[in-house]
Structure formats: C-alpha cells, structure tokens
Amino acid sequence: MPIITVLAGLLAVQVPEPPAAGLVWEAPRGCPGREELLAAVERRLGRAFAGEVEVEARVSLYPEAPRYRLTLRIATRGRGATRTLTSQRCAALVDATALLVATAARREAGVAAAAGVESPPPRPPADAAGEVEIGEAAELSPETEPGPEPTPAPQGPGAPEAAMEIEMAGPLSGEPVSSETPLQAPGRPRRRLGGALRVQGGPEYGALPGVSGAVMLAGGLLWRRARLELRGTFLSPRTKALQPEGELRAFAGMGAALGCGRLGPRRVEIPLCGGLEVGGVRGIAQGVVGARSTTGLWLAVVASAGVAVAVHPRVRVGAALEGVAGILVPGFELRDPGPPVPLFASSRISGRLLFAVELRFRDPR
Template sequence: SDVAVLVIAVAIDPEAATRALEQEATEPEPPMSEASEAPEAPEASEAPEAPGTSETSEVPEELAVAAPPEPEPEPGASRAPPVRPSCRPAPSKGVRGELVRPHCVALGAGPALQWGPLPRVGVGVSGEVSLLWPRVRLSAGGAFFFARPARVDAAGTLGGDVRLGLGHLRGCGRLGRGSLEVPLCAGLELGALRGQGVGIDVPREDRLPWVAVGADAGLAWSPVRRFALLARVGAAVPLLRQSFEINGLGVVHEPSIVGLRAALFAELRMP
C-alpha cells in the first residue's frame, strides 16, 4: 500500500522522501469538473423577481396609502328632494330657525252661527288666514252675520234690524297628532253692530262699536296633506255695554253679556 511504500522510502533515503512530500503538497489541485462547477438551482421558495419590481420601481409609501379623490358630482345631477315640513301637529324637534318660520299657511272659510250679539240666532260666513307651527297656530280673519229682526210691538212691525261685522286675531295651541288636531284658542274681536230702523216715520241707521274677547275650542281632521276640515265652538264677551234705542219706543236691542259662536271651515293648507 501507499503507506508501506512511504515507510520503506523514508527508511532508505529520508531526505528524498521529505522532498517528495513537499513537492506533492505544493502541486495545485486539479480543476473541478463541469458538473461540480454548475451553479446550484434556486430553491422553490425563492422565486425570481418579476421585471419592474426593483427598488427603483417601487411606489412611494405616501402614494400607495393615499386613497384616490372622490369624483365631483356632475352639474345637473339628480339629488334627493328635501323633506318638506308637515302642516299636521307634532312635537317640535326643529332647530331655532324652524321655530321662527311657520311650517305652512292655511286659508279657511265656511258658514258660522251666533247667538247673543244679535237679537236671535244669526247665520253668517267666516274666513281666516293662519300660520301653522307644530304646536302653535296664529290666525287673522273676519266674520259677517246677516241682519236679524228686533221688534218692540206685538204685531212685529216696529223696531229694527241688526247685523254684525267683525275682525279677529286669534292664537291657538295645537293638540293632537297625525290627521286629528284639537286647537284651543283665545283672541280679540273688533267690529261694529249696525241697526236699521223699521216701521217708524224716519227710519235711520245707527252703528255701535263691537269690542270683545273670546275663547273657543275646535276639532280639525286632515285626511290629506293640503286639506283639512275644522269645526269650532266658542264664546265672546263684549267689553262695551251699549244698546239700540228708538225715540218713543225705548230700547230695541241690547247685546247679551256673553255671545256663543260656532263655525265650520274648509281649509287649504300650503306647506
């Protein structure tokens, strides 16, 4: 073997054996084979980078995180219509501006009845304009009651005919919810009682001022948004005590201390 040959060589000529070992150590190693020079295949987990993914092509972090701006709406684009306030009574939850502006305007008119200011039960017409808030109603209007006879003789030929025209301001609280409403109102009336003599030699017309305070309650039903029916009953107290008189016949008519009223309105409501 190689070891035995080396031992014999050292025994015969130690110097020659030493030189042979040094020469063998200094000789270069033979080149590697092609198989050994081939680069190792990349592992399956290390996939090659796709083109364009180098550090120079990376997007800055600020641009990657920022969301794209939302497109502005095109001119004339359709928008949902604003919710219009309702004319029906409801708890007021609006802001201060909604408490200042009325939610709708109501125009009402209809027949009316009275007893007290005129000699007998009188028929008339009444109308008003109202501003409506969820719990408040403010009205301004007027009424006219047709002439009723006041006679002082048994035959019913002497006396006068009396009629009443007035304007009123009224404030109401609106109770109820939805289509039903109960307005509770108080107000002031200003007008005139007019009397025309009947059956006398020189008939003439006279006028007395009418000043009264009143209160009433009503019931309103609004089957649709823009229409309502309102029934109202109340009383009025005149602040002036006056009467119609005819010379030689005495007092023809004096209004009672309390007058009763009733009215039925059809209302058009405009939000």
Template sequence: MLPLALALHVLAASPPATAGAVQDPEIEVQRPSPALWRLDWRAPLGCPTREQIIAEIRSYLPTLDGPTTSARPVELQLDATLGRDAEGGGYRARVELRDSRGRSARVIRSESCRELADAVALIGAVTLDPLLAARTIHTELPAPPPTQAEDGPQPPPPPQPPTDEVLDTPAAATDARSDVNARSDVDARSDVDARSDVNARSDVDARTSQPGSLGIHLAPSDDDEGPARRPRVGLGIHGLGGFGPVLAGFGGVGGSFAVFASRWRAQLEGGWWAPRTLRLDDGAAGEIQAWRLGARACFVPTPGAVELPLCAGAEGGQVLARGLAPTTEIESATQPWAALSLGPGLRWPILSRLALSADLSLVLPVVRGAFVIGERELTSLTPVGVNVGLGVELRI
C-alpha cells in the first residue's frame, strides 16, 4: 500500500541508533512537546474529510492533541489540496509542510483519493513525531519468519578434505591463471560497488540529518508548484446580467484579469452591456448601451475545494443613448458612469488550471443623470443596481 511504503521510505532515510552510542546532535530527530500544529485540507466531495484525516493522524500518534484553530504561531503547518489530475486521470495531492525552518512541498498522484488521503495522514504523523509513528507502524507489521539461528543451534558443516591439485599441463595452468584473474576482477568490482553504496548512504544521511525544529522534510518534486501562497494569474470570461446602469435590465459579456493566492485576490475587470431599446407611451424610442472598467480587492475563504471571495471595488465607464425612429430629432448622448461595488463570488477549480466562476455584486452609483426625448424623460441612471456574472477562469 502507498502509505506503508511511504512510511518505510521516510523512516529508512535516517540510520538507526545503536545501544550505548553517542548521537550526533545534528542528526538527532527532535519534536515539539507538546506539538502545536494546524491542518488545512481541501478535497472534492466523496473524498475523505478533514476530520477523517485528523483521526487517521491520531491513529498513528495516540497521545497527539488535535490541531489548533487559533491564529497563534504553530510548530507545523500542514496544507494539502487534493483534486482531479488533469494530466493522467485519477487524483493529485499537493502537500506542503511549513515550520520554523522554512517550507517544503511536493505533488503525489494516485488513482484513489482514499489512498492519497492515507499518504497525507502518514506524512503528517511522521513529521510530527517520527519515533512514535515508527513504533506504531512497527507493531502493525507482520513478524518476520524465524531464521535458522532462532530455531536452535545448527551443527557446523563438515570440513572439506584438502585437495592437492597438480597443474601438470600448460592448458591447466592457463585456466588457473584466468580463474584467479576473473576472481580478482569480481573482487575489485565488489569493492567499487561497496564504496559507491557507502557514499550513496552518506549522501542520504547528509540530506536527512540537517538540523530543524521537526527534523523531517519533504524533498521538492519536479512538478512542485512553489509555495502555496505564491501568487497565480487568472484570465476570466463571463456572461453578465443584472439591473442597471439605467432603470432597466441588461445583459452583456465581460472579462477579467486577476492575481490571487490562497487567501486574497486582486482583480481588474471590464464589461459591455448590449444595446437595449426603451420606448415612451407615444412610440418615441431610444437605444441604451454601456461599458465599464473596474477593480476589486477580495478576501478569499476556502472551505473545502471551493473559493468564496468577498470583494469590494469601484468601477467607471460610460452610458450611451441614441434616439430611434419614429423620434423626429434623432440625436446621441452620453453619460459618465461611476459606482462602488460590494459582493461575494465563487471559484470552483475543476482542473488544476481551470475554474468555474460566479459573482454577485451590489452596485451603488455615485453619479446621477437622465436621458430625455424632447421634454420627456426616457430613463435615468439607477440609484442602486445588481450585477450577476457566470463564466470560467483560466489559471496560470
């Protein structure tokens, strides 16, 4: 199984201590007492929940307290995001560990989200208390089969009678020398292999024995995406609908450029409201359309696998009106537009680089104005509006 194999791999990286030996303080595994830690877990529906991950970590470490929910500093921050793997199918989990020494992260993949969840729990347990986790795993392993030494004393093998082989021919002497040379070559290669193995183990020991508050870290993988809080870029396109900028409902299209991280989002956006015809009782008509540009700043809670940005911003643009027949005097007019906006949104990453988006905004204009035909008012800027956007976002 993946969790057990991962545990053995992590634990095998450090050489065992022998009884009575003096441990080098630089390679001694240290752990906080008590361990103060925090877990951030995101996974699709149908995969193990955060509570199940905590329970599995504590199955390895029965004396461990639960993760803290306060904002105080912790010895270990474990962040894991599990989602669909866009490359090979199945699932992928990005695991990041942060402590006083820094951070380390890697991506692991599997066909089963249950298997990835088990691996994340095992990584957390081994990092928090490698010694107790090793003892727990050891008690769960089957006992090795008894060796001959355990079955009882064995009689020594009978001595081989000495042989006195006489090399009485040149061919026999040549064969003997060839055999000696072959054995020498094998011995030389064995010495080289042994030295290479010792050097390899020394390199592993050097990499895994760096001092730190917790002692064990994940090596970055080739597809490590960098720090979880490293900003990313999002390019969005969405359909628009709502009430405003005048006293009527409109539809349109828009786009956005965003820079975001795990807890914040900054976004530039633009939109165009498609032309709509408004009429007076006497048949006089006008066509209204508008465009806008805006900026928003958001705080982004992330319950589970979805992001729920809470945004505030401002926008500006222009409302354009044009008279239509049977209006006798057809003219065009414009009105500047400026407003504040406030509202929630949703981003649901369905792939590593693609997310569904939804936004709802309350619009509070800061300008007033009206459009008239002759002496009669066709429409005016709304005192309050509502915008709704649905679309997709490409993430880079």
C-alpha cells in the first residue's frame, strides 16, 4: 500500500516547463541554432530570457536572392503579430529576431510591473543539470548594450494592449498582422544606386535604304523606379541601285541619351524610355562619274517600350519596340551640270525591333 501511494504521488508531480520552451526556432543547415538565438536575446535583455513572450521563428532557404526568408510570430496572452524578414545572411535574421524578441519581452515585463502582476521568475544560470551553456563562440555579432527600461504604461482598460507594441513589428492585436521587409546584413547601408550594361540589336527600317540591322551597346545608372543611360548605335550598310548605272551605299552611327521609367514587378520589368539621338549617315556613290562620299547630320527623338525578364539575379533578357522621329535627316543627291538628281533621303519616321541581354550591378529593386 505505501508503494502504491508513493507511485501515485510521483505521477501527480508536474515538471515545470522551462521558460525558454516557448521559443521555437527552425532553420536550415548552415544557420545558427536555437541556442545561438537564445544567447543573442539574453545579451540584449541583459538577463536570462524568462519566457515573457511566445516566439515561433522558421527560416526557409531559397535559390535566388534574398536566399533566407524568416516567418516570425511573437505572441502573449493569445495575441500576436506575424512578420516576414528576408536577407542574404541567416545570421542577420538571427540578429533581427533577437532584437524583436528582447524588445517585446522588455515591454511585457513593464506591463506586468505596471499592472501589479509578478513577472515570471528568471531562468537560473546554465549548469550541469540539463541546461545548455552558451559559450562565447556562439556569438554572431558584437554585443549590443541593452536599451533603457520602458516607461510603465498607465493602468486601466486597454493599457496592456497599448504597451504591447513591438518595435519594428507593429502592434500586437487580436488579428494576426503580416508584412514583408527586406533585411540587409548588419552594418551595410541599403543600396540606392546600381548600374547596367546592355547589348541589343535587331531590324531597323527607315534610316537607310530598305531594312538594315541595328547593333547597340548601352550603359547606365539604375534607381529603384528610374534609369538613365547612354547608348551607341551602328546601322549596318545598305545598298540602293541607281539608274542608269551605279549604286549608293549607306551606313550610320549614332549616340543617344535616354531616360526610362521602370514599371512592373521586380522579375518582369516594363521599361518606358525617351531621349535624344544624334549622329550621322554616311553615303558612298559607286559607279557614278564625279560622285564623292559625304556624311549627313542625323538628329532625332527616340521613344521605346519593352519588357525585361530576370533569368538570374544579375542577368535579364528582353525585347523593345522603338520609334524614331527625325528632326534633321540627311538626303543624298547627285549634282552635275544641270539640275540635282535625288539619290536617297532618310525617312523622318523610322522604327526598330530590338532584342537585348543586360547585365546589372547592385540593382536597388
């Protein structure tokens, strides 16, 4: 009988859950572990994490930048907020998670103190009884000094909810809140300016006799919603037969300055561009007595619309339809004793269908 009583007493004993059991951390191989996260939280708190808030943090790995995506939920008393953070480095997500958890725990402790409720007892230091001891080797970044303790919120209805706003994460309300924020690695400023180098080409009609080929090389600066570029263009030689004999051979070279708006989502961009193009068209008459080569001035307004699809974080392929309205266009004629004989004149309206491959550097989008 005494043995049965003892066994019943042992079964009735409940082992208290450690305060940090409410901190869930799931991450792929290569990321810091739960112990490193807990150590980072406690460095910011300046004490042991006592489980003031419940934390669910799960990191997913993606093949394209940003490679790591964190889904983080911080809750207390059944109310919580969900936030998504992205970064190229998993350690940066650990640092951000520690900051949010420490801020929420500090404020929850302040709310409990203001309401006259005793906060959960602090967790004892790690020892050989089963607690994991975190060493200095687990530190991920320089230690951050704990900020000042929060000012206790006023008592009364709604006071705890008002004090439960999480810094950088929005208020904890009854409805879950979700947002997505790109997270840069610690100490690195957000990139505001990028660059691009593009090669493009395709058929052109109007500037030279018949259909010619256009080859272009462009380089420029990238902002989040705009682009500024300089471009060089070469139009391949075309030949026009002359009567009664001979021929005119023409080719062109131009330079252009263009400004573009970057519309559409990140992966499928729709650039709308406009600018000014200046250059010359070279005409060479062959088989005509007394003819000589000459270069005519070219000045035109350029407008285009296209699409650029990301096939790699730094590489895009695309196509564009470009219209050209000539301001000054050259004409070629044969002047002999007698009235001048027109040979060829560039059209004031011409068009180009262009296919492009573009390399981008530090694209701010």
